[in-house]
Amino acid sequence: MPRAHIKRKSTAIDMTAMCDMAFLLLTFFILTSKPKTEDLVPVDIPGSSVLIKLPDDVATLTIGQGKVFFSIEGEAIKAQTLENVGQKYNITFTPTEKALFSRLPSFGVPIASMKQFLDMDPEKRKALKQPGIPTDSVSNELFNWVREARVSAKALVNKDLRIGIKGDSKEEYPTIKKVIGILQKQKVNKFSLITSMRAAK
Template structure:
């Protein structure tokens, strides 16, 4: 008696559920990702074999290059609180819109007198302005960098009850005297422990 032949059928897989999950994950990652701020200063950092991950909270980053210093403090709440303190210190009033905008600005390097106008600029205008900027004043008569550091540390201590970490991101070709001056400013504020950002060797 001949065997009955079983008719072969191609298998069909419903991909609808997988597509839904993929788009949900993609949407989640896009909405939760933080945009990387463009670097205002071209810095060629030196290489190192030491590996240590820089924390992403309660930290200030000093970018040093071409004889200029740029400053960035991480955290919107800390930035806004620091701006308020600097405004009181230099008798400059900032609008609520300027406070909000400053909270999302990355590194900056402008004197306090030019800061309100800098905040009001568009992103492209800021980039062009920073190319020609003199950076944050660090001379002995008008040492605004020291004041930024002090007010940032006070803001971190008040808001997060912890000490702010300081990181230097210096150009490998920068003159030693410029870096020495920045380190002297840190030491005057009793900041004797700081990190140096380097690239992997």
């Protein structure tokens, strides 16, 4: 007796839900990712075999070519810091200047030149070779920038501002020592040294 053959049907898989999930994940990663900002000076950071991720809410002191540059996270903290430092040097900044400053990734100009720096065309400002924040004994502006950034962070988000030092591996020791001395004057003895990843020996 002949066996009855059941006609096979091709299986259809609905991929709509999977496509939706893929696009949702892609959108999430695009919106939450942080763009990498270029350093104002080329910095060849030293290598390390220890991997500890740098937190997002850290203020970074970038040191290179004997100059110091400062970067603060959070637009509100940046604007408040600029206002506080301006008051110390009797300089008043307009709301437009504060808004411009709050969008800068990092800066390295003396406070006396800040208004002129902010009034520049964005392309000229980007191309400008910034002289760095003064750290000498006569005009130790870096001390005031760090202190006022810490005060602003505590007042606005009720958090102690974390400090990270990003220095060139071939940078002169006196510049690094001077920056650490400025932090220690404010009783900041805990800070991060930013390094790049390398294989352990």
